[in-house]
Amino acid sequence: MSVDGWMTGTKTPFEKGGRPRQWAGGFAAFAIAMTGIAAHAQPSDPRKSGTEYLSPATRALQSNDAENPAMLWVKAGEALFNEKPGADRKSCADCHTATVRPLKGIAAGYPRFSIAANRPLNLSMQINLCRQQHQKAATLQHESRELVSLETYVAHQSRGQPIAPWRDARMSQAFINGERHFKTRIGALDLSCADCHDRQAGKQLAGNVIPQAHPTAYPLYRLEWQGVGTLSRRIRNCMSGVRAEPFAHASAEMIELETYLASRAAGMTLETPGVRP
């Protein structure tokens, strides 16, 4: 295993090249490398949240809960969290209390491997799985107002927590595939995620700054959408922007890409709900 070359050759495990070939053992090395990075990265972390690129006006909107329009989704999500929708007459709050299965920090660990589903899930999918398994309720449509509100409420409970991807061997294949998606050129414009978000980050695109693509504030309010959307919606937006066929919501590819993005942003602070142009 070429772990030594990998660790000395690159500053972060996510830059191009130098990734160990055998990831079964590699994920442990990845975890060790991450702690190493966390130790030295605090003052000079080159990673920036999209918040740092915002105009002062948009930033003010995000930082004031009385003005942040996404707080309307948090409020609606809180109401849904306490509703009893299914045949079992159980609300989310019946299982998740302040002390039992508390929500704090939960959202910072997604996507994660689900034993019940036998695959990695993002938070939207986990909420739907909970509805099916524990509430005997109908699943909600992806990007529906109800599901986005619930996810925004749940993610808001982790505001201020560091993004902490699950270091689970069963996630390593998703990570590898996600990295490949990130670096593969797609669409009529023949661009990869990395072409913009690694190589051109900080520069302008159509009046806005290209961010480094760290999912630190999802679900977030986009002024363009005039509403709140999830990371999946944002990724699909980018993919149609380069004239590619977007990954479907909840598809394996989508979760793999989200897994890679979460690992890339490990240790950064979750800011949900964000506001973006």
Next chain:
Amino acid sequence: MAAAIISLPAAIRRGDIVTVRALIQHPMETGYRRDAGGILLPRDLIRRFTCHVIEGDARMLAFSAELHAAIAANPLIAFSLKADRDCVLEFQWSGDNGFVHRESRSVRFLA
């Protein structure tokens, strides 16, 4: 069911000029847009926002605004009031398709 968030300063002294912020979830559909199939989306706007000061039996209009198609979805309305009396502030948004949403907050002063 619309969600609305009203915010007032946490601590108000008598005579303070306070900023009131009222945020509501609403699509503010202009009536000029078409959907993916080319069908005109019907207009759905909040047309009027009011804030009344309720003091005992007296009800006085303190602030009102007419809203039009150019106002963003989920409109945020902020305005200032001079807090010179104990009262209840009553907020109402009304608009197309019989939309009405009411909220009220009491103004209490520091001792």
